[in-house]
Amino acid sequence: MITRNLDIVYAADILRQLDNVLILTHVKPDGDALGSALGLAALMRGNMRHAKVLLPEPVPEKYRIFAEGVDILTQAPENPEDEFDALIVVDCAANERVAAGAGFDFPREDISILNIDHHPGNAVKAEWTCVLPEAAATAEILVRMANLIDWDITPQAATLLLLGIITDTGCFRFSNTKPETLRTAAELLENDADQAMIIDAVYFSMPRSQQLFTAEMVQTHTVLDFDGQYACAVIPEELCKKYQFNMRDGETLIESLREIRGVKIAALLYQTADKKVKISLRSKDPETPVGPLARSLGGGGHEMAAGVTLGDCDLQGAAAILRGEVSKLL
Amino acid sequence: MITRNLDIVYAADILRQLDNVLILTHVKPDGDALGSALGLAALMRGNMRHAKVLLPEPVPEKYRIFAEGVDILTQAPENPEDEFDALIVVDCAANERVAAGAGFDFPREDISILNIDHHPGNAVKAEWTCVLPEAAATAEILVRMANLIDWDITPQAATLLLLGIITDTGCFRFSNTKPETLRTAAELLENDADQAMIIDAVYFSMPRSQQLFTAEMVQTHTVLDFDGQYACAVIPEELCKKYQFNMRDGETLIESLREIRGVKIAALLYQTADKKVKISLRSKDPETPVGPLARSLGGGGHEMAAGVTLGDCDLQGAAAILRGEVSKLL
Numbered sequence: 001m002i003t004r005n006l007d008i009v010y011a012a013d014i015l016r017q018l019d020n021v022l023i024l025t026h027v028k029p030d031g032d033a034l035g036s037a038l039g040l041a042a043l044m045r046g047n048m049r050h051a052k053v054l055l056p057e058p059v060p061e062k063y064r065i066f067a068e069g070v071d072i073l074t075q076a077p078e079n080p081e082d083e084f085d086a087l088i089v090v091d092c093a094a095n096e097r098v099a100a101g102a103g104f105d106f107p108r109e110d111i112s113i114l115n116i117d118h119h120p121g122n123a124v125k126a127e128w129t130c131v132l133p134e135a136a137a138t139a140e141i142l143v144r145m146a147n148l149i150d151w152d153i154t155p156q157a158a159t160l161l162l163l164g165i166i167t168d169t170g171c172f173r174f175s176n177t178k179p180e181t182l183r184t185a186a187e188l189l190e191n192d193a194d195q196a197m198i199i200d201a202v203y204f205s206m207p208r209s210q211q212l213f214t215a216e217m218v219q220t221h222t223v224l225d226f227d228g229q230y231a232c233a234v235i236p237e238e239l240c241k242k243y244q245f246n247m248r249d250g251e252t253l254i255e256s257l258r259e260i261r262g263v264k265i266a267a268l269l270y271q272t273a274d275k276k277v278k279i280s281l282r283s284k285d286p287e288t289p290v291g292p293l294a295r296s297l298g299g300g301g302h303e304m305a306a307g308v309t310l311g312d313c314d315l316q317g318a319a320a321i322l323r324g325e326v327s328k329l330l
Numbered sequence: 331m332i333t334r335n336l337d338i339v340y341a342a343d344i345l346r347q348l349d350n351v352l353i354l355t356h357v358k359p360d361g362d363a364l365g366s367a368l369g370l371a372a373l374m375r376g377n378m379r380h381a382k383v384l385l386p387e388p389v390p391e392k393y394r395i396f397a398e399g400v401d402i403l404t405q406a407p408e409n410p411e412d413e414f415d416a417l418i419v420v421d422c423a424a425n426e427r428v429a430a431g432a433g434f435d436f437p438r439e440d441i442s443i444l445n446i447d448h449h450p451g452n453a454v455k456a457e458w459t460c461v462l463p464e465a466a467a468t469a470e471i472l473v474r475m476a477n478l479i480d481w482d483i484t485p486q487a488a489t490l491l492l493l494g495i496i497t498d499t500g501c502f503r504f505s506n507t508k509p510e511t512l513r514t515a516a517e518l519l520e521n522d523a524d525q526a527m528i529i530d531a532v533y534f535s536m537p538r539s540q541q542l543f544t545a546e547m548v549q550t551h552t553v554l555d556f557d558g559q560y561a562c563a564v565i566p567e568e569l570c571k572k573y574q575f576n577m578r579d580g581e582t583l584i585e586s587l588r589e590i591r592g593v594k595i596a597a598l599l600y601q602t603a604d605k606k607v608k609i610s611l612r613s614k615d616p617e618t619p620v621g622p623l624a625r626s627l628g629g630g631g632h633e634m635a636a637g638v639t640l641g642d643c644d645l646q647g648a649a650a651i652l653r654g655e656v657s658k659l660l
Contacts (some may be wrong), residue, residue: 208590
């Protein structure tokens, strides 16, 4: 089933009519998932509604301070239709990515679902869907909705929604930063968003062990190839052990490869617990997009940021396969 | 002489009436100095005026691409009053910091000077002065002036002015980022500022040698002290030699200390060519400002970012003196 994409004016009016909701987002929540889920709960509470957020996984440590005061369930209710008017799913593009925890079916027919997202190709099954791919973050869509229905934005809601925008735009560095994104951020600052708290949590909170891990990664495990146009880091398990570093916390590591002058394509490879090789890819040049490369290996993603997981090979084997594909582009 | 600070409306009207100017900025120009000086020249040219920029030092390599097409003088004219209506000094707080090159007196009486800046305490001697300390960047003031006098902002001017705003706000991460700053940036994007070119030049152009230098700095030459609240890097000369790194290009190095979780005060020390010790200081906590600390040692700066140069001591001696001062704060 593909649900019809509602105009934001209509979707906002549906939001306005909901009095008591359960908010869900995607597994392994990032800054925009948390910012938009918790921010929507704060927004609704600030406008005399009731909202809880279902987060079956613990909130990542660096974002924990933002969750204070929000009503969070770690276990899904057995019969949500008895407790809530509707579910609202934010920032999640696929049914199987909804973080609902054990024993909770998703999608489901027994309760209305409002699906708000900015990922193109969103396929969440919902009664109401509002997907705006031009928005830099789901949090940005929620601010627009709040304005359309004349809702107040409390300082806590403003902080959480700005967290979503800042993390999804790399603090306004990525190309998804549009004039509207900057104006929305300006509006959130005027609503007393705590920008310093966000910047401190996102950019000035690197554990010293991660810093040392990164230093050794760029020194010892990073190779520049094709006249410096290709930077590839292959992370051995021992490096993670040495610094007790979990690659799940390594979503920004590839930035250390991307920042090198002259690099057009950056790749980061590591082995997962189930002995597959996970590859992250970034391009700095629209003429050498990594999206098609990732898809040719069975992965996916955007043109400039993509990824793929390879089974049946070790790290060096995967690096060799990847280098072969990169050689066709550079 | 302290010149009266003009209202921006009045200053903008003076700008409007100038037809042929020479633009100056401060020595060792950073992103806002170059962005506002070159951006003002592009802005004036786009509005049927004549403008040249005096840059006696070469433009730093990473910004060179932005200077293309702007009329730049590397040597000051002997009699500027014969060639120009006025001088415009941008982003420069003190007469002795104006980059004019050999044989050019500044300040001077033979030509009118318009002084546009955002540094509090600006003491440039000028006929007309417009200092707005609440602006995040001088470039931001220039956009406001352009709007006041209804000037077009060409794509090149927009790019240069956005460069100034992005570099002076750490890409909207520093606390000088205000709603007005974000709205000004939005307006520049709408005027076709080349955001990708700016981000690429400022954030994705680190020479590999500098990356390796930084990695070794954080690994081997950085000490955490006072329960991890103080991070201090002492850069030996050999490290610079090893990577052929010039500390003049190291203005962002201290960010690698500031980003560490738990650090409240960061310090970077290195020896200058004339055997003095230069100290950069950053604070992450308003309760432990580094401004007073720097001033107590004879230096200066803002509360959260300051610096001092010590003579008559070596690196280790300076580090010991500094640690003594820091111990009073932590």
